[in-house]
Amino acid sequence: MGATTYLFASSMPTEAQELAQGLRRRDPDLFDRLIEQYHYRLFRYLLYLTGSRETAEDLFQETWIRVLERGHQYNVKWKFEAWLFTIARHLTIDWMRKKPAGATLDLDEAGDEARPAAGWASAGSGAGSPFDLAAGREESERVRTALGQLPAAFREVLLLRFQEDLALEEIAAVTAAPLSTVKSRLYRGLDALRATMEESKP
């Protein structure tokens, strides 16, 4: 089954239909709620894709403008976040194309571009003892470094699967890649991440 034709079963069809209607009407309250609800996940995804806080913020805003303009295209069979990430990814690819010569054109082929960089922090930051904080930062740095050593295509599927908890079919739709490719990237990416983190253990 092709990724683009895969139909995502919505757990609450009525809710999805209400969402679709709200998007079509450009309901201001709905948009406020969606921005609040998904801002963290969307920004994290964009920050990972671009590796730049400033660019991620610009693309974050552009993504929501695009959601507003294309709300009528939202399909209730899709999970909203999968559609949102797809839009964000397309905008990121457009941004990469507009970058000066030498920049990568395709996330699937991106190597050193779009490495996760500034703006990442440990989930534990802001809480716990100084020791916990230091350990958290160290661990976060270790993951960030390990992720940075992976090809962008592997990083993307790993983050979509384990951070965003998207289903394999949803990842295939977001990345416009066949399901078999997504699986292969996940297996290879997870193996590489595990090995790199093992090597970097203190």
Next chain:
Amino acid sequence: MNTSDHHRAERLIAEGRIEGLAPAERQWLDAHLEGCAACDAFARSTAQAIDSLRSISVEVDSELVRRTRLLVSFRRRELERQGSWLLPVWVCCGLSWVMGIATAPLAWRGFEWLGRHAGLPKLAWEGGFVLWWTLPALVTVLVLAAAFRRREAL
């Protein structure tokens, strides 16, 4: 325990995390891990890598959400204005289409009469009739395209 068992265990460890395992496979893997320290360590390091991945978080500028809401609200008003500007155009198009259909037989006879009295060949007055139909639409499209371009430039 042979090498293929270890390979199978490593494959199932990853598969369990990525796709999920069937109960029989889960049972086999659990039994294997109990008796194999190396594969157990492999399973723990895989779990740790995933947990670390999940632990990564980002700091989001608190102003970003407010700015985005404002921008979305501004764009919504802009789109509504555009929509209200287009409504009369669509109404005119619809009326023009209805009138065009209703008056087509009259226009055809009119062109035929003119062509006969002016001594024009049939092809000429038929061409005139086609232009009578298409020219207004073409002019409208050109005017709208120019208006859209001007709006985009602004």
